[in-house]
Amino acid sequence: xxxxxxxxLSRRELMKxxxxxxxxxxxxxxxxxxxxxQQLTMDWWWWGEQELPGxxxxxxxxxxxxxxxxxxxxxxxxxxxxxxxxxxAAAGNAPDIQYLWNGIYHMESVWFGYLKGLKELIKPEILxxxxxxxxxxxxxxxxxxxxxxxxxxxxxNKKLFEQVKLDPNAxxxxxxxxxxxxxxxxxxxxxxxxxxxxxGYWSEWYISHALPQNLDTVGEAVELFIGDKDFRDPKYHxxxxxxxxxxxxxxxxxxxxxxxxxxxxxxxxAGKLAMGQSIGTRLPADLKTANGEIGVMVMPVFxxxxxxxxxxLDVQGLGISSNAEDPKAAAAFLxxxxxxxxxxxxxxxxGWIPSNTTFDSxxxxxxxxxxxxxxxxxxxxxxxxxxxxxxxxxxxAAIPTGQQIVQGSMTGEQAGELAANTAKxxxxxxxxxxxxYQKWVVDxxxx
Amino acid sequence: xTRTSRLTPYLYVAPLVxxxxxVFGYPLVRIFEFSFKMVRGIDGPWIGFRNYQLVxxxxxxxxxxxxxxQLLLAIPVMVIVSLLxxxxxxxxxxxxxxxxxxxxxxxxLAIPIIAVVMKRMFQFSGPVNEVLRWLSLDFxxxxxxxxxxxxxxxxxxxxxxxxxxxxxxxxxxxMMSLDESVIEAAKLEGANWWQRARYIILPQMxxxxxxxxxxxxxxxxxxxxxxxxxxxGGRGGPGTATVVVEFYIxxxxxxxxxxxIASAASVMLFLVSVALIFxxxxxxxxxxxxxxxx
Numbered sequence: 001x002x003x004x005x006x007x008x009l010s011r012r013e014l015m016k017x018x019x020x021x022x023x024x025x026x027x028x029x030x031x032x033x034x035x036x037x038q039q040l041t042m043d044w045w046w047w048g049e050q051e052l053p054g055x056x057x058x059x060x061x062x063x064x065x066x067x068x069x070x071x072x073x074x075x076x077x078x079x080x081x082x083x084x085x086x087x088x089a090a091a092g093n094a095p096d097i098q099y100l101w102n103g104i105y106h107m108e109s110v111w112f113g114y115l116k117g118l119k120e121l122i123k124p125e126i127l128x129x130x131x132x133x134x135x136x137x138x139x140x141x142x143x144x145x146x147x148x149x150x151x152x153x154x155x156x157n158k159k160l161f162e163q164v165k166l167d168p169n170a171x172x173x174x175x176x177x178x179x180x181x182x183x184x185x186x187x188x189x190x191x192x193x194x195x196x197x198x199x200g201y202w203s204e205w206y207i208s209h210a211l212p213q214n215l216d217t218v219g220e221a222v223e224l225f226i227g228d229k230d231f232r233d234p235k236y237h238x239x240x241x242x243x244x245x246x247x248x249x250x251x252x253x254x255x256x257x258x259x260x261x262x263x264x265x266x267x268x269x270a271g272k273l274a275m276g277q278s279i280g281t282r283l284p285a286d287l288k289t290a291n292g293e294i295g296v297m298v299m300p301v302f303x304x305x306x307x308x309x310x311x312x313l314d315v316q317g318l319g320i321s322s323n324a325e326d327p328k329a330a331a332a333f334l335x336x337x338x339x340x341x342x343x344x345x346x347x348x349x350x351g352w353i354p355s356n357t358t359f360d361s362x363x364x365x366x367x368x369x370x371x372x373x374x375x376x377x378x379x380x381x382x383x384x385x386x387x388x389x390x391x392x393x394x395x396x397a398a399i400p401t402g403q404q405i406v407q408g409s410m411t412g413e414q415a416g417e418l419a420a421n422t423a424k425x426x427x428x429x430x431x432x433x434x435x436x437y438q439k440w441v442v443d444x445x446x447x
Numbered sequence: 448x449t450r451t452s453r454l455t456p457y458l459y460v461a462p463l464v465x466x467x468x469x470v471f472g473y474p475l476v477r478i479f480e481f482s483f484k485m486v487r488g489i490d491g492p493w494i495g496f497r498n499y500q501l502v503x504x505x506x507x508x509x510x511x512x513x514x515x516x517q518l519l520l521a522i523p524v525m526v527i528v529s530l531l532x533x534x535x536x537x538x539x540x541x542x543x544x545x546x547x548x549x550x551x552x553x554x555x556l557a558i559p560i561i562a563v564v565m566k567r568m569f570q571f572s573g574p575v576n577e578v579l580r581w582l583s584l585d586f587x588x589x590x591x592x593x594x595x596x597x598x599x600x601x602x603x604x605x606x607x608x609x610x611x612x613x614x615x616x617x618x619x620x621x622m623m624s625l626d627e628s629v630i631e632a633a634k635l636e637g638a639n640w641w642q643r644a645r646y647i648i649l650p651q652m653x654x655x656x657x658x659x660x661x662x663x664x665x666x667x668x669x670x671x672x673x674x675x676x677x678x679x680g681g682r683g684g685p686g687t688a689t690v691v692v693e694f695y696i697x698x699x700x701x702x703x704x705x706x707x708i709a710s711a712a713s714v715m716l717f718l719v720s721v722a723l724i725f726x727x728x729x730x731x732x733x734x735x736x737x738x739x740x741x
Contacts, residue, residue, distance in 0.1 A: 079701065090488040108704065112488055198593060199680035255571035257593025257685055391703035396507060400686040407685055409595055429501055429705060432487070 040069040040329055043095035045085060047076045048316060052148060052281055054350035061345050066336055069329055071097075082109075085321070089114035094321035096330045100144050102314055103135040103387025110143050111436045116320040117141030121331035126338050129357045133315050133383040134218060137443040144317030145334045146355030148346070151280030151376035152208055152312040152384060155265075158293040160274045164188045171275075171295055173309075175242065175302035182251040185274045193246060194253035194406075195276040196264025202256075203402025204394070205277045208312055208384045210239030213303025219445030220305075221385040225393060225423050226437045237416025242302055243405045244412040257407045269294055280376060281352055283369055296372050313381040315355045353377065388444065390426050390433065397422035475717075481710035491707065498711035508712065510687055511695040514599055518667040518691070521603045521610075522660055528607065529614025529659070530652075534644050536615070537622040547619065554612035562677035565605050566592060592678055595688035602671070602678050602689055610666060614659050621655040622648060657730035661723060669693060669720050692716050 044063075048055045056075065063071045074095070076084060081099065086109060088094040094114060100106035109115050118127060119141050130146035137143075158168035164184045172178040182192035195202050214235045215221055223229040224236060231237050246252055253273050256264065265282065267273035269290040275297075278286070287294050301309040318337070320330045336342060338356055346354040347363055353373055361378075364370040389398055397419045404410035410418075427434050482498055485491045502508050532550060536543045553561060568575050569591035576588035591601045625648065633643050672693040675683060683690030683698070690698075692712060700709035 082704075083701065086488055090490075198684065200682040200684060255590075255593070257590055258569075258571040258573075259593075260680060392705070395682070395698050395702055396687075399682055400684065403682075403685040404595065407590070407594055409686070425505065429708065432485070 040326060042069050042071050042097060042325070042330055042333065044071050044073045044097040044333075045076050045095040046073055046097075046099040046318075047078065047081045048099065048148070049075060050078055052350055052352055054352070055148075057349035058346050061349065062337055062342055065342070065345075066333060068332060068336075071333060085109065086112065086114060089321055089323060092323055094323040096321060096324040096326075097333065098319050098321050099147075100317050100319045101387070102133060102144070102317065102384065104390065105387065106136070106144060106317075106319060107138060107436075107440065108433075110138050111433075114322055115143050116322055116324065116327050117143060118145060118320065118331070118334075121320065121327055122334060126335050130317075130338055130355050131313070131315055131357060131377075132317050133313070134444060135383045135387050136317065138440055139443070144319045145338070146315040146317050147337070148316050148350075149280070149353060149355045149377055150314040150316065151372060151381075152205060152314060153278055153280060153283075153372065153376065154209070154275060154297045154299055155268050155278040155283070155286065156275040156295050156297060157268050157271055157273070157290060158295050159271060159290070160185065160190050161295075164190065168293075168295060171297035172300045173298075175300050178300040179245075179249070179251075181274075182246070182249070186249075186251060191253040191267075191273050192251045193275045194251075194256040194264065194273060195267065196259025196261050197256050197403050197406050198258055199260040200399035200403065201261040202264065202277060203399045204386050205261075206243060206402055207239065207398055208314075208386045209277065209299040210242065210303075211236075211385050212305065212307035212310070212312075212382055213299075213301060214238055214305040214308070215303075215385070216306040217445045218307075218383055218385055218388060219441045219443075222388050222437055222441045222444055224419075225388075225390055225426065226434055226441070227423065227427060228441075231416045231419035231423065234413075234416075237412055237419065238303065239412075240401060240405060240415035241412030243402065244410075247406055247408055252406060257403065280369075280372055283372060284351060284366060287366060287368055292368070294368065296368065296375075307382050311376040311379065311381045312384060313376050314384040314387065317355070388440075390430065390437075392426045392429060393419070393422050396425070478710045478713050478717075481706055482714045484707050486706040486710070487704075494707070498707045499715075502708055502711045502715070507687060507690065508692075508695060511690045511692045514689065514691045515668050515671075517599060518603060518606065518671060519664065521607050522663045522667065525607050525611045525614055525663060526656060526660060528611045529618055530644075530649075530656075532611070532615045533618035533622060534648060536619055537648075538640070547616075550615050551612050553609045554616075558609065558673035559677055561609060562605060562674055565601075566678055569601055592680075593685055595686045598679065598685055598688045602674050605678065606667075606671060606674055610663060614663075617655055617659055618652060621652055625651055654730065654733040654736070657733060658727070661727040661730050665720055665723050665727070668723070669716055672697065 044059075046055075046059060059073050059075075063073055076099065081101065082105060085094060085098050089109065089112070098115075100109075100115075106115065117139075122145060127142060127145060131149070132142055132144040132146045154171075156171050161168040161171075161181075164187075166181055166184060172181045185192040197203055211221060212218070220229065224231055229236060234241075253259075253264075253267065259267075264273075265276055265278050265286075268276045268278070269286040271290070283294070283296065298309055298311055318334055320327050320334070324330045338354075340358070340360075343354045343356050343359045344363075346352075347359070353359060353361070353364070357378060361370055361373055364373060386394065386398060397415075401410065401415035401418060405412065405415060483493055483495060485494045485497070536547055536550075540546070567573055570576075571588075571590045571593055575591065579585065579588040589597050592598055630643055630647055633647050638646070669692070671691055675689045675691050675694055676697075679685075679689035679694070683694045693716070696709045696712045696716070699705045699712065
């Protein structure tokens with residue numbers, strides 16, 4: 001006699017089990033909605049701990065607090081944020097919720113059909129309050145919910161200003177005022193302006209601040225890439241000419257070409273450099289380093305475009321993939337992240353502001369940080385134009401031009417020539433993307 | 448020998464051959480395929496030789512090739528440095544065993560680690576320039592990593608320093624197998640250090656030197672990415688001063704989402720590397736023959 005194994009089921013037993021399972025499923029359908037939703041599991045691929053320490057705590061807290069579904073978060077590596085998502089989406093395995101950088105960094109996924117439009121899924125008041133920025137719009141829809149803001153600003157060392165009898169509470173507003181301040185600082189033996197450009201990001205940030213000065217809309221920047229406008233027009237390379245002026249007058253720090261972005265920014269709170277480009281998330285720490293002697297300013301104005309002198313605000317965001325099993329459930333989670341409790345939890349964990357205009361900014365104790373948020377975040381602001389740049393242009397023109405001007409091997413006019421040629425080259429390499437960019441101009445020019 | 452017994456050895460190696468064919472062959476086939484497609488996401492339409500046309504028509508690609516060729520200038524320096532150090536060690540200068548370990552250390556350390564350290568050393572306000580200024584050699588305190596005119600040479604210094612370590616060990620190993628009685632006889636005959644090196648040691652080193660030169664050539668053409676990535680600030684900069692073909696491929700694939708372009712450049716780099724493997728095998732054969740006839 002053979003011993004009956006545990007998995008040796010008779011036909012009768014098998015039928016019994018099938019009936020039991022069927023009954024269980026049917027009963028499950030009659031259970032309250034919340035109980036059923038417990039069974040839904042959603043994947044959330046995110047990034048940001050790298051630039052905003054404490055975000056992991058925000059994610060963990062939100063996942064634990066959310067009771068409508070099980071959320072499985074995964075922190076992505078910086079190098080694969082886009083490619084990992086796109087590859088998974090192409091294979092039909094994308095996560096339900098995906099972290100998205102602004103502009104072209106997620107728009108390409110929109111064009112591939114990997115992302116869901118959010119206007120039908122997220123309540124309009126929440127979507128608007130999260131300030132996803134105009135760069136998230138395409139074809140009349142919006143594809144991201146804002147998560148946390150990155151105000152882009154210039155900072156200056158008030159103590160160094162005082163040393164040369166410059167008003168520490170009235171930083172230069174025009175280009176001429178900037179040149180006067182730089183001259184005073186230089187004469188006193190203080191390096192007036194700069195940072196670190198070795199890794200290229202300073203070049204990008206410079207364009208973010210300076211190119212819009214001669215633009216009327218962000219859409220006009222896109223026209224430069226699709227060939228409707230030309231970088232050889234002096235108006236469109238004046239920003240590089242201005243950088244050249246700073247270089248030739250000796251106002252940039254001597255070691256700028258061999259320093260990277262963040263060590264370069266560190267020079268300002270350290271009192272070794274008077275002015276530089278920075279980002280809002282750094283401000284609390286820099287204020288601490290410099291005993292509160294750091295001021296914030298918008299890049300001094302030289303241009304005549306409608307965007308000149310407007311504070312610059314970039315925003316990191318989240319979207320819903322087209323592969324999402326239940327897009328409405330994913331949307332509900334994104335709305336949950338924008339609830340007052342979660343916004344406060346965000347502040348508590350990171351010491352930084354969540355991207356939501358309804359956030360109670362009275363909790364910000366530092367006056368400089370609060371004033372910065374009120375000006376950059378809540379006032380009139382513009383998106384970061386470098387986020388509409390095609391990657392090929394970014395690598396081939398945006399980064400090298402700044403580096404070469406700063407080291408003195410290129411003029412502003414030559415930079416315009418290189419930019420125009422690179423834009424043409426990009427159009428030859430990417431005829432399919434040009435068509436999408438042409439459509440995108442419509443959204444960007446309208447906003 | 449029966450037909451079955453003739454097949455037996457092939458059957459034994461077949462699983463491994465199939466595994467290798469899958470691991471290396473499949474990606475290679477896909478890269479060739481992608482080089483003829485306008486890939487978006489994970490696939491795209493067939494566009495013939497358009498990717499090759501675009502790559503070959505782009506200034507940046509040729510600039511990258513030129514930088515790789517420029518790096519070849521490091522090879523004679525590496526050979527000379529390696530030979531000199533190896534001969535000194537072979538002469539058993541006091542503490543030679545310790546020196547042997549020290550010179551090989553750079554080769555053991557990961558490239559990004561030594562490149563990051565070197566980068567700090569060579570910053571405009573870094574230790575190298577501080578020392579030069581202290582010695583009143585201000586004219587030599589260059590912007591080593593921040594100037595387009597100098598950055599590639601700085602990369603080359605780093606490569607020479609690290610890759611010479613391999614040459615030293617290879618050459619020293621070969622020297623250790625030489626017949627010492629010949630060298631002793633030359634010494635007794637009054638041959639000085641240079642004469643012994645020139646007429647006795649070097650002629651017997653030809654095979655291993657050729658081997659090192661071919662390996663280094665392949666390295667300079669297709670294995671310097673880590674050096675230029677770190678020293679060039681992850682951008683091949685300043686400007687495009689340190690962009691090499693590998694970096695060009697990386698940028699096309701990862702940063703500009705052009706897998707078709709990256710594949711076309713990869714195929715060309717692959718074919719050049721394959722062409723260089725033949726002299727490598729010849730050099731290895733010659734080195735083996737030298738060893739056998741000794």
